[in-house]
Amino acid sequence: MAEQTAPPVIRERAKPDSAVVRDALGVGIAVGLSGFAFGVTAAGSGLSLLQTCALSLLVFTGASQFALVGALAAGGNPFTAAAGAFFLGTRNAFYGLRLSQLLALPRAVKPFAAQWVIDETAAVALAQPTRRAARIGFTVTGLTLYVLWNLTTLLGALGAEALGDTEAWGLDAAGPAVFLALLAPMLKTATERYTAGLAVVLGLGLLPVLPAGVPVLAAALAAPAALWLRGRRMPGGTDEPGALGGRRASGASRASEKGEER
DSSP, rough: OOOOOOOOOOOOOOOOHHHHHHHHHHHHHHHHHTTTHHHHHHHHTTTTTHHHHHHIIOOOOHHHHHHHHHHTTTTOHHHHHHHHHHHHHHHHHHHHHHHHHHHHTTTTTTTHHHHGOSSSHHHHHHHHSSSHHHHHHHHHHHHHHHHHHHHHHHHHHHHHHHHHHHHHHHHGHHHHHHHHHHHGGGOHHHHHHHHHHHHHHHHHHTTTTSSTTTHHHHHTTHEEEHHHHHHHHHHOOOTEEEEEHHHHHHHHHHHHHEEEEE
């Protein structure tokens, strides 16, 4: 019987800690500045300084905060506005499920880390090649963003009249822009790109007809829809990188075994 050689183990190259910190700081600072826009918007919607700062300290998820104050500014019912913000924030629970396995933090630390589970920290952590890098990225992004977001919220609420219209500053677009920049390089397969495109179509298409927060949740249906369509198009197959090579290797292995039996 021919001697079998174990396949080589492929290890991902570790990312330098300095590079992780640099990237995390960039995200935290860029998104943290949009706290100015929230502070101004919250003050303009009738919230007091204490209420505005309490939202950033305790809720700490920009999309939900903007949805809440936006609905209040438009004259919406406070309970309806809060419900929309709540539904929009439920996506963080799904981030938490994935990050819990990736970061593997001590049980005593998890309740505090949960406060930092948001779009940006999840994107930075999931983009790292190792657990150490993911922990550093999550911690630096979360700490930088939390401190800067709350500081700029305070400054924005205090200087609402001086800052004027936040749309002229464009600060409210900083968060989504950074998140898309982090997400784009992670869409490596056709299925992932199709899923992202379908999610955009669902989210934007349903935005005018559904309450705030619901279109984002509905956009999550893009994932099962894309997988179902891929299954119908390629029964038993996959478009993931390396899948074709894997099937070829499997075929070669079976041919080798038959040759050994002879």
